[in-house]
Amino acid sequence: xxxxxxxxxxxxxxxxxxxxxxxxxxxxxxxxxxxxxxxxxxxxxxxxxxxxxxxxxxxxxxxxxxxxxxxxxxxxxxxxxxxxxxxxxxxxxxxxxxxxxxxxxxxxxxxxxxxxxxxxxxxxxxxxxxxxxxxxxxxx
Numbered sequence: 242x243x244x245x246x247x248x249x250x251x252x253x254x255x256x257x258x259x260x261x262x263x264x265x266x267x268x269x270x271x272x273x274x275x276x277x278x279x280x281x282x283x284x285x286x287x288x289x290x291x292x293x294x295x296x297x298x299x300x301x302x303x304x305x306x307x308x309x310x311x312x313x314x315x316x317x318x319x320x321x322x323x324x325x326x327x328x329x330x331x332x333x334x335x336x337x338x339x340x341x342x343x344x345x346x347x348x349x350x351x352x353x354x355x356x357x358x359x360x361x362x363x364x365x366x367x368x369x370x371x372x373x374x375x376x377x378x379x380x381x
Contacts, residue, residue: 246312248291308353316358
């Protein structure tokens with residue numbers, strides 16, 4: 242399976258506290274923000290990787306509040322490849338309301354692994370360098 246990009250996802254018990262910690266405490270720059278309310282999320286640059294802080298873990302029993310996000314070129318092909326090696330698929334690829342195609346795997350310790358395909362028409366594929374408010378854009 243070819244991984245195009247990866248990030249660590251954190252589902253904190255207290256979203257605002259964690260956003261403050263990563264953004265102000267650690268001084269990580271924001272790559273993007275999405276959603277709202279309890280499902281608000283912020284993706285921070287972290288060296289050569291990304292850290293996404295989203296929603297609430299709530300401390301409820303279940304999977305750990307950390308997940309791995311692996312961007313793949315084709316979620317269906319990636320699922321078929323790993324399933325062929327005996328990796329159980331927790332959820333088959335599905336189009337999410339936010340426009341990404343996601344499939345889920347679970348590692349032996351219960352950590353969820355999101356296999357994410359970014360469709361060609363998704364905003365994540367938009368080149369924003371020429372927009373006035375974009376980092377490095379013409380307005381800066």
